[in-house]
Structure formats: C-alpha cells, structure tokens
Amino acid sequence: MAGTTVADGGLVERAFTAAAAGLGVEPGSARHTEHLAHVRATMGESKISVFRRLFGDEARARRANAAFQEAYAGLVEGGLVTPVPGARGAIEELAGSGRTVVLATGFARVTQDAVLDALGWRDLVPLTLCPADAGGRGRPFPDMVLEAFVRTQAAEDVRQVAVAGDTSYDVLSGVRAGAGVVAGVRTGAHADPAFRAAGATHVLDSVADLPALLTGAR
Structure with missing residues (x-):
C-alpha cells in the first residue's frame, strides 16, 4: 500500500526513527544511519522481520515494532497520508x-x-x-x-x-x-x-x- 496506492511522505522513516530512539538508537548517530539504510532497502517487507534483524532478540524486536506502530498510527491520524x-x-x-x-x-x-x-x-x-x-x-x-x-x-x-x-x-x-x-x-x-x-x-x-x-x- 504505502508507496503504491498510498503516499505517506516518508512516514515509515519518521516512525522508525521514533521507535529506534526508544531502544537507544540516537537520531543522527552512525548506528541510526546504518539502520535507516536497511529500512529503506527492505521497504515492503514485514516490519517485524526488519526489526528482528536490526535488534536481534525477539523481545527488543517486538518492542520496536509496537513503538513503530504507535508512531506511524499517530502520524496517520494527523492527516499525513493521501492516496497516490x-x-x-x-x-x-x-x-x-x-x-x-x-x-x-x-x-x-x-x-x-x-x-x-x-x-x-x-x-x-x-x-x-x-x-x-x-x-x-x-x-x-x-x-x-x-x-x-x-x-x-x-x-x-x-x-x-x-x-x-x-x-x-x-x-x-x-x-x-x-x-x-x-x-x-x-x-x-x-x-x-x-x-x-x-x-x-x-x-x-x-x-x-x-x-x-x-x-x-x-
């Protein structure tokens, strides 16, 4: 949907940044840059799968995924998605x-x-x-x-x-x-x-x- 039928203006990256910060990945850091490159390369993949590779253990991946969902939903509710x-x-x-x-x-x-x-x-x-x-x-x-x-x-x-x-x-x-x-x-x-x-x-x-x-x- 996002990118194909829905234009979200980069909300995936914004929501990821918010989620990663909650797990100690500071925006602008080398680790954040590396993680963001991986997120861009794997657009379209199941988000929990992406977080499993980035954060290793299942508990941290699930925390990141929940934080991502919350952040993205908040951005969506703010009217920041439109149809392509x-x-x-x-x-x-x-x-x-x-x-x-x-x-x-x-x-x-x-x-x-x-x-x-x-x-x-x-x-x-x-x-x-x-x-x-x-x-x-x-x-x-x-x-x-x-x-x-x-x-x-x-x-x-x-x-x-x-x-x-x-x-x-x-x-x-x-x-x-x-x-x-x-x-x-x-x-x-x-x-x-x-x-x-x-x-x-x-x-x-x-x-x-x-x-x-x-x-x-x-």
Whole structure:
C-alpha cells in the first residue's frame, strides 16, 4: 500500500526513527544511519522481520515494532497520508471491469487499518491482507499473493494474477507466487534496476497505469 496506492511522505522513516530512539538508537548517530539504510532497502517487507534483524532478540524486536506502530498510527491520524494520484480510480476501474482487487501491506493489521480509515477505504476492496493473515512471513515470500489467490477464488490459475508494488520485495513476492503480471511502480521506495533484478515483467510510472496494462492498451 504505502508507496503504491498510498503516499505517506516518508512516514515509515519518521516512525522508525521514533521507535529506534526508544531502544537507544540516537537520531543522527552512525548506528541510526546504518539502520535507516536497511529500512529503506527492505521497504515492503514485514516490519517485524526488519526489526528482528536490526535488534536481534525477539523481545527488543517486538518492542520496536509496537513503538513503530504507535508512531506511524499517530502520524496517520494527523492527516499525513493521501492516496497516490489516480490510485483509487484505478482500483475502481479494475473492479468495474470484473477484476478482484486486494490491498496487501508489510504493516501490521492495526497500522493497515489506521491507513484504510484515514483514507476512507475500508469498503473499497473486498479483501485486505497483512503478513499475519498469511502465516506471518510477509514479503518477499509469496504467501500474501497466494493467500489472495486462494481466498478470493477469483482466478483458476495463479498466472491470471497481477501484482503491482513500489518495492523489489513486492516484485519478488509476485514472481515467487507465479503471477502472470508483476509490475514495479515508480511512485515509492525502489526504482527500475531493482524491479528488473527482482524479475518484474513490467515497470509502470504509477499504479494508475495498471488498468491499461491489463486491458492491453499499453
């Protein structure tokens, strides 16, 4: 969601900084710079997985994740998230053409719901998924893509599934799931070289271009 259909203006990094400070990682320190680089590189991955690698033991990772969720939710409630231009229209166009749209995220459910509520998107799609809904591993594993395929029963073959996302982890999860279309979008964390290296079938300027891609107009 963030970076693909939702513009958050760098709130992930701001929330991470707040969470890390609570565990003794001072903003501006060499450790903070190193951690922030890792957060940027792993955008799209389950946040608890990121914190496990950064902070080592499970208890510290969970403390960091809880602090991140609280900080991000506070920023969201402050009105600091907006739809990516054209994203809602693209979702509605896809749904209107008979396709089933699922919104997936690396955030925890409480954070995802805060974003959906802030945008008024609770009823926009029939299914939203976070890592906990699909076994807990999140991206770059294929689990959420396959969970969407199984739960919606909207396709007979996983090759009929299209995946779009702004990170290499979005792309890799779609490739690993066997999706027929796996598109990187240029509105978020990663760029064309990362998308191509992960196996993207297409690269789009925005998710707003996805309907045209799927109808063969581009």
